[in-house]
Amino acid sequence: MLKRYLLAPGPTPVPPEALLAMAMPIIHHRSPDFLPVLDSAKKGLQWLCQTKNDVLILCSTGTGGMVGAVNNFFSPGDKALVVNAGNFGERWTKICKAYNLSVEEIKIDWGRAVNPEDVDSALKKDPSIKGVFVQASETSTGVYHDIKTLASIVRKYENTILVVDAISALVAHDLRMDEWGIDVLIGGSQKGLMLPPGLAFVGVSDKAWKFADKAKSPKFYFNFKKEREALAKNQTSFTSPVTLIIGLNESLKILRTEGLENAFNRHERLSRATREAIKALGLDMFTKESPSYAVTAINAPAGFDGQEIYKNLRVKYGITAAGGQGQAKGKIFRIAHLGYAGTFDVITAIAAVEMVLKGMGHPLKLGTGVAVAQELLMV
Amino acid sequence: MLKRYLLAPGPTPVPPEALLAMAMPIIHHRSPDFLPVLDSAKKGLQWLCQTKNDVLILCSTGTGGMVGAVNNFFSPGDKALVVNAGNFGERWTKICKAYNLSVEEIKIDWGRAVNPEDVDSALKKDPSIKGVFVQASETSTGVYHDIKTLASIVRKYENTILVVDAISALVAHDLRMDEWGIDVLIGGSQKGLMLPPGLAFVGVSDKAWKFADKAKSPKFYFNFKKEREALAKNQTSFTSPVTLIIGLNESLKILRTEGLENAFNRHERLSRATREAIKALGLDMFTKESPSYAVTAINAPAGFDGQEIYKNLRVKYGITAAGGQGQAKGKIFRIAHLGYAGTFDVITAIAAVEMVLKGMGHPLKLGTGVAVAQELLMV
Incomplete structure (x- = not known):
C-alpha cells in the first residue's frame, strides 16, 4: 500500500471542499442556477488578479489562454518580443x-x-514592437x-502591451x-488555484482591449470579445x-x-x-x-540522473514531483509547493529526497535538510 | 490555510477509493442489490479474521461488539476474569x-x-470462570x-472462552x-480497516456459540444468534x-x-x-x-504537559493525534500509525512532535528523530 502525494508544479492537490462541491450533480450552464455561480467566480477572479476589469474564463488548459492572448490582440506580421528563459518562454515563440x-x-x-x-x-530600439511576452514563473527553470x-x-510605450503567462505564478x-x-x-x-486542469483565466487591461479592436489574427474558440460579452x-x-x-468558487472561498x-x-x-533545506x-x-515561489528546481548532484531521482520518488515513495524539461532533462528535478500545500508537504518532499539520494549512494546525512525546513517552518 | 492530518488511534484516515464508493447513491438493504455486497464483506472479514466461521457485522461502534460479547455468551452471576491494563480493560469490567x-x-x-x-x-484456581476478557491492543497505553x-x-479450559477486544489491533x-x-x-x-466509525465486527468460535445457547443475559439489539441467521x-x-x-468492501480490496x-x-x-525516532x-x-503496532504512547518530558503537546500539534500544525486517557491524562501523548498510514505519516508526526516540543522550550535538536525514522523507512 503506497500512499500517493502530488508535489508537481501542476496539477496540484485539490482541497476536500472543492472535490466535494465538484462531486455534486451537474447544473445547466444556461439555466438561472448558473448565473450566481459565474457571478461569484467572476468577482473572485477580479479579487485574485487585483483588477477592476473582467477576467475571462476559458474552457481550456493554460495554453489556450496563451493562444488567445496572441490571436486576440495581434495581427499577422506584428512584432513580438519574447522573453525566452525556458520551456514556456519557448512556447510563447512557438505560438x-x-x-x-x-x-x-x-x-x-x-x-x-x-x-x-x-x-x-x-523597445527603445524598436518601438513598433506590439507585444512583450513573458512568464511570471518559468516553471521549467x-x-x-x-x-x-x-x-x-x-x-x-503606448503601442506595446505586456502579456504575462502567470499560469504557475497566480496565487x-x-x-x-x-x-x-x-x-x-x-x-x-x-496550479495555485488547486483545481483539476481545464480552466484558463485571462485578465485584460483597457489598453489591451484597444489592441483587440485592431487584431486580425484568425480566431473562433478563443474569441475574447465574445467571451467578454458573455x-x-x-x-x-x-x-x-x-x-x-x-x-x-470553493478554492476562491478558501x-x-x-x-x-x-x-x-x-x-x-x-x-x-525548500531551498534552504536543499542547500x-x-x-x-x-x-x-x-x-x-511556485516550484523549486534543483540540480541533480554530479553523477546522479535527475530523471532517476524523479522516478525513485514516485515509484519507491509514492511522491509525484517533476523531472526536467527540454535541455534540463536529466540534469534536474523539481519540487512544487503550489496551491493546497503546507508545512508537511515540504517536510515530506525533503525527507523523501534525502531517502532517495541516500538510496542511490549519495553520502548525505539523513535529516539534515529536514531540520533546516523544520526550523524555518516552526510556528 | 492549515492542512489537516489525522494520526489518532481511530478514527483514522479513509482511503479515497472507500470515500468515493461511500459517496454513491444509497441502495436498499433488503433488495437483491445488497446481497452480493454483504456476501463480499462477509468473505473478506473471514479472510481478515483468519476464521472459517461467520464474522457478524453490527451497526454500532466497537463498544457495541463488546457489549454483545458479554450479553450473548454469559448469564448474570457468571464469573468473568478481566485483564485490566488500561482504559479499555476498565471498560470490560464496567460492561x-x-x-x-x-x-x-x-x-x-x-x-x-x-x-x-x-x-x-x-483459571487453575477457579475453573468455573466462564470468560477471560482482554484487549489485543490496549489503546490507552x-x-x-x-x-x-x-x-x-x-x-x-473447556468451560472458559477467551474474549478479545481487537478493535485497535485488527489489521x-x-x-x-x-x-x-x-x-x-x-x-x-x-481503525485498521480505515473506514468511518459505525461498524463493529464479531468473530465467534464454535466453542463460543455453545456458550450462546445457555446465556441468559437480556438482549435485543445485539442478538448474535439472530445476526448469524441473517x-x-x-x-x-x-x-x-x-x-x-x-x-x-473497498478497504478489504485494498x-x-x-x-x-x-x-x-x-x-x-x-x-x-516511531518508537526509535522518539527514543x-x-x-x-x-x-x-x-x-x-497500532499506536505509540509516549511520556511527555518532565515539566511538559501531554495535553499541551496534543493541543499544539492540533492547533499549530493541523495534526490530530491523541493525548492521554484516565490516569495517563496530561502525562502522555499518543501517535497512531493505523490503517491508511505510510512512511510520510510517521515523518510528519515525528517532525511535528519535534517542532512542538522545541516551540515549548525543549532543548532537542530538530531532525534528530526524523533522521532515525527515515533510516528505518528507507526502501
Whole structure:
C-alpha cells in the first residue's frame, strides 16, 4: 500500500471542499442556477488578479489562454518580443510564430531571470514592437521574472502591451494587474488555484482591449470579445465547464479566508524552506537568481540522473514531483509547493529526497535538510 | 490555510477509493442489490479474521461488539476474569458489571502487558470462570497483550472462552482466530480497516456459540444468534448500514491487494520507526513492554504537559493525534500509525512532535528523530 502525494508544479492537490462541491450533480450552464455561480467566480477572479476589469474564463488548459492572448490582440506580421528563459518562454515563440507574428527573442540562460533593462533597450530600439511576452514563473527553470519592473517599462510605450503567462505564478506571487499595469494576465486552474486542469483565466487591461479592436489574427474558440460579452451576462460563450467553475468558487472561498497576502507569504515561506533545506544537503539550485515561489528546481548532484531521482520518488515513495524539461532533462528535478500545500508537504518532499539520494549512494546525512525546513517552518 | 492530518488511534484516515464508493447513491438493504455486497464483506472479514466461521457485522461502534460479547455468551452471576491494563480493560469490567457478571480483575500497571501465566493460575484456581476478557491492543497505553499465548491457555479450559477486544489491533497485528483458538474477536471500522466509525465486527468460535445457547443475559439489539441467521442470508438483523459496508468492501480490496502479512509488517515497521525516532529524541515510551503496532504512547518530558503537546500539534500544525486517557491524562501523548498510514505519516508526526516540543522550550535538536525514522523507512 503506497500512499500517493502530488508535489508537481501542476496539477496540484485539490482541497476536500472543492472535490466535494465538484462531486455534486451537474447544473445547466444556461439555466438561472448558473448565473450566481459565474457571478461569484467572476468577482473572485477580479479579487485574485487585483483588477477592476473582467477576467475571462476559458474552457481550456493554460495554453489556450496563451493562444488567445496572441490571436486576440495581434495581427499577422506584428512584432513580438519574447522573453525566452525556458520551456514556456519557448512556447510563447512557438505560438507567436504559429500566428505569423514576427518574433524577436531575448534569450536567457536557463536558470536566470530577464534583466528588465534589456526589454527597455529592445523597445527603445524598436518601438513598433506590439507585444512583450513573458512568464511570471518559468516553471521549467523555477525562475520568477520581475513583472512589476517589466510592467513599469512597457507602460511607457503606448503601442506595446505586456502579456504575462502567470499560469504557475497566480496565487503564489503578488501580481497587481491594475496597479502595476499588466495588460494581459493568464492563469490556469490546476496550479495555485488547486483545481483539476481545464480552466484558463485571462485578465485584460483597457489598453489591451484597444489592441483587440485592431487584431486580425484568425480566431473562433478563443474569441475574447465574445467571451467578454458573455461574461457581462454571467455566461461563457460555449458550454461552461460548470463543475470546474463550482470548484473554483470553493478554492476562491478558501483563499479569501486565508487572504491574498497570507497566500503569497505561504508560498514564499514554503519555497524558501525548500531551498534552504536543499542547500543544507550540499545540493545546488538550478535556479541561479530570483526563485519562483511556485516550484523549486534543483540540480541533480554530479553523477546522479535527475530523471532517476524523479522516478525513485514516485515509484519507491509514492511522491509525484517533476523531472526536467527540454535541455534540463536529466540534469534536474523539481519540487512544487503550489496551491493546497503546507508545512508537511515540504517536510515530506525533503525527507523523501534525502531517502532517495541516500538510496542511490549519495553520502548525505539523513535529516539534515529536514531540520533546516523544520526550523524555518516552526510556528 | 492549515492542512489537516489525522494520526489518532481511530478514527483514522479513509482511503479515497472507500470515500468515493461511500459517496454513491444509497441502495436498499433488503433488495437483491445488497446481497452480493454483504456476501463480499462477509468473505473478506473471514479472510481478515483468519476464521472459517461467520464474522457478524453490527451497526454500532466497537463498544457495541463488546457489549454483545458479554450479553450473548454469559448469564448474570457468571464469573468473568478481566485483564485490566488500561482504559479499555476498565471498560470490560464496567460492561461485565452492567450485565451482573461476577468480575475478578488482573490489574496491571498502565504501560505493562499481562503475564499469561497469571491468567493460567487464576483459571487453575477457579475453573468455573466462564470468560477471560482482554484487549489485543490496549489503546490507552499502547500495549499489545500476547493473545497467542492467552488463547493457548484458555483453550485448555473447556468451560472458559477467551474474549478479545481487537478493535485497535485488527489489521495491525496478526490475530489467527481459528489457529490460535480465539473464541470471540471484536473489531471496529474506524481503525485498521480505515473506514468511518459505525461498524463493529464479531468473530465467534464454535466453542463460543455453545456458550450462546445457555446465556441468559437480556438482549435485543445485539442478538448474535439472530445476526448469524441473517448473515447466512447475506443480511443483517436490522437496517444494514449499506454505505459503510460498501466502504468496507473497498478497504478489504485494498488489504487483499496488499496481503495480510504485508499489512501486519507495515504496521510493525511504522510503529518501530516511531518508537526509535522518539527514543532518539531522548523521550521515554509510556509503554514499558510489548508495544502495540497500532499506536505509540509516549511520556511527555518532565515539566511538559501531554495535553499541551496534543493541543499544539492540533492547533499549530493541523495534526490530530491523541493525548492521554484516565490516569495517563496530561502525562502522555499518543501517535497512531493505523490503517491508511505510510512512511510520510510517521515523518510528519515525528517532525511535528519535534517542532512542538522545541516551540515549548525543549532543548532537542530538530531532525534528530526524523533522521532515525527515515533510516528505518528507507526502501
